[in-house]
Amino acid sequence: MKNLLTTILALALTAASAAAQNRMSLEEAIHAARHQSVEALEARQAFISTYWAYRSYKASKLPSVYLYGDIMNFDRSLTLLQNPEDGSLKYVSSNNLQNGVGLQINQNVTLTGGTLSVFSDLSRIDQFGGSKSLTWYSRPVTVSYYQPLFTYNQFKWDRKIEPKEYEKGKRDYLEAMEGITINVVYAYHNLLLAKMNNDISQSNFENSGNMLRIARERLQLGNVTKAEYLQLELRMLNDSIAINETAVQVREAQMVLNSLLGYDESFEVVPQISEELPDVRMDYDLVMQKSIENSSYSLDNQLSLLYAESNVAVAKASRGFSFALNARFGMSQTGPEFPQAYKNLLDQETVGVTFSIPIFDWGLGKGKVQKAKAAQEVVKAQVQQYENDYRRQMYTAVSQFNNQRQQCMVSQKAMRIASERYELTMHRFKEGNATVTDLNMAQTENDSAVRQYVSDVSNFWTFYYRLRQYTLYDFIKGEDLEIDVNEMIF
16 A cells, blocks of 8 residues: 555645646745735725825926916896995996906925916907997916915925825735735645545545455454444544545635635636745844835834824914915006007016914814824824834744744654554554554544644745735845836836
């Protein structure tokens, strides 16, 4: 009889001829999930949303150009006018057509929070009725500036926050991809374990049948008791039940993995066990360094502090004080003919400051500021606590991984020993030197050793990709994980 370990591994690495084309390694399964799963699509769309939000922010820093106008504005009505000499009021007939067009350029000033505008426009009024007339009015160049004073500068805070939000969006995407990988690792090895359990059940049923035939002969010779014979018969019946149960588990595990990979339920994946694990040992200092440099964790903390500080600035600006500077400088002219509207231009200047100061607000403004400051202090304390917890989390993750590779080596050796012991026990049973109890115990230990090895390999890859998710660093290649923005967007 072939070595049982060899049989089990061969069954795990091969499938029925109809499904042989679907043999898939763990790396291939991860690649499929990253490119075609629903979770990957959601992660990409979340990043694309962040990308365009950042593009909008960058566009807000550039000059914007507008074409505006008032076309075919016809007015025929009675208008109430007041005589400037005696103050009398009367209605006069208005019958005119107004047309105007202009071009305006706006530029937000990040440093001060103001808005600089330059525009040029031309308008025409056609007066109908008893006294027909035509009037042109031009403003070739006008420069205006609006500057809020002692208020919240949205442009300044956007400059601090938006680049970090965009960078966080990239890191969130990479971490989401690693999260998908971790789910695939679990589902992949869960299917592998289910298939191995099914293969073990079939192998055990076959071996139990062979041993039962031998026990039947030995029962007649008196070398096996009736109780031992029934015990072995019961074991074979349990193995037959296990075949059906494990077949259902295989189907369920297959459907879970297919869902992650983006395949329908008819697709059959044949998983392969990782016999050679990478020789990687994690260094805690390197893990912490890469985690701080690359992960979204540090950006989350920075953004939390920035938003808290921004909220304080908003509270201070909304205490009721309002000051604003308006200034406009330009040239203008009017005339009955178009050329005259651009001759002998007259300069025009408008400068003024508007303000609003609350006299009594019963402490409303101060209360808003103090509330925002209190919330800021809470955020600072939370960030400090998060940092302490995070360092402990990293230490645990590093320790788990470094121990797991050794655990895999031990469990692999234990699996080989258990398989060899099971083979020897079956051989001894055939020769009459082992009891049914010895045989059942050896079979149970062999089955347990195989399952333990698969579980340990699954944990190894789970711990590894968990550390990749924390650090966004490929420890095997020795390089940071990157995202190709152009490939995703265009």
